[in-house]
Amino acid sequence: xxxxxxxxxxxxxxxxxxxxxxxxQVLDRARAMLGRAREIVLGDLFPGPLDALAADLAAAAxxxxxxxVKVYGRHDVPGVAEVPEPDAARxxxxxxxxxxxxxxxxxxxxxxxxxxxxxxxxxxxxxxxxFLSCLHHNRLAMELLHTAWKGRGDTLxxxxxxxxxxxxxxxxxxxxxxxxxxx
Numbered sequence: 489x490x491x492x493x494x495x496x497x498x499x500x501x502x503x504x505x506x507x508x509x510x511x512x513q514v515l516d517r518a519r520a521m522l523g524r525a526r527e528i529v530l531g532d533l534f535p536g537p538l539d540a541l542a543a544d545l546a547a548a549a550x551x552x553x554x555x556x557v558k559v560y561g562r563h564d565v566p567g568v569a570e571v572p573e574p575d576a577a578r579x580x581x582x583x584x585x586x587x588x589x590x591x592x593x594x595x596x597x598x599x600x601x602x603x604x605x606x607x608x609x610x611x612x613x614x615x616x617x618x619f620l621s622c623l624h625h626n627r628l629a630m631e632l633l634h635t636a637w638k639g640r641g642d643t644l645x646x647x648x649x650x651x652x653x654x655x656x657x658x659x660x661x662x663x664x665x666x667x668x669x670x671x
Contacts, residue, residue: 501616501618501659502616503615503616503617503618503619503620504615504617505613505614505615505617505620506613506614506615507611507612507613508598508600508609508612508613508614509609509612510608510609511602511606511607511608511609513609513612514588514598514600514602514609514612515537515540515541517598517614518537518540518541518544518588518590518598519541519544521590521592521596521598522541522544522545522547522548522590522592523544523547523548524592524593524595524596525548525551525553525555525592525593526551526552526553526593526655527553527554527593527652527654527655528553528554528555528556528592528593528594528625528647528652528654529545529548529549529553529554529555529556529557529590529591529592529593530556530557530590530591530625530628530629530632530647531545531555531556531557531558531588531589531590531591531628532557532558532587532588532589532628532631532632533557533558533559533560533587533588533589533590534560534580534583534586534587534588535559535560535561535580535586536586536602536605536606537586537587537588537600537602537606538557538559538560538563538565539563540606541588542563542565545557545565545567545568546565546566546567546568549565549566549567549568550566550567553593554569554647554652555567555568555569556568556569556571556632556647557569557570557571558570558571558572558573558628558631558632558635559571559572559573560572560573560576560579560580561576571632571635571636572635573635574635584601584610585601585602585603585604585610586601586602586603586604586606587600587601587602588600588601588602588612589624589628591621591624591625591628593654593655593656594618594621594622594624594625594649594652594654594655594656594657594660595616595618595621595654595655595656595659596614596615596616596621596656597614597615597620597621597624597625598612598613598614599611599612599613599614599624600612600613618656618659618660618663619660621656622649622656622657622660625649625652625654625656625657626649629647629649629652632647633647
């Protein structure tokens with residue numbers, strides 16, 4: 489069994505889930521993820537995280553990655569397809585802080601909840617788990633599609649996990665042939 493596992497992947501994949509505790513850790517990780525983006529980036533970003541990451545999102549788009557982000561007020565980030573939350577005022581007033589949800593190439597994902605001023609992190613996790621990143625990609629794609637169903641669907645065609653076929657899904661499919669997952 490060990491021989492099959494080591495033969496299945498020449499690259500060691502760290503699929504652990506990490507807790508990030510500080511604002512700088514979260515934003516640095518998000519910037520690093522966006523710097524690695526090759527094909528597709530999906531996000532759900534409250535105003536603070538969006539302001540902090542706007543230049544990195546634009547840079548990923550300029551390199552050719554498709555970048556689609558749910559926003560809570562128009563920002564017009566170059567190259568980024570923004571999906572505005574129609575009831576942003578309510579979402580911002582009722583949610584207990586500033587949220588950042590980001591997935592890159594279905595290879596890695598980052599979830600964070602900051603306090604309202606973005607000065608401290610209430611909870612945050614990051615992982616390169618291919619399985620979890622594919623699930624998170626699909627969850628964000630469905631959130632974006634749900635938010636945009638009233639007329640913005642044209643910019644969202646092909647972002648679902650199976651339509652976009654990002655690197656993480658392809659790797660998960662490769663891993664699935666001949667490997668048994670243990671839960």
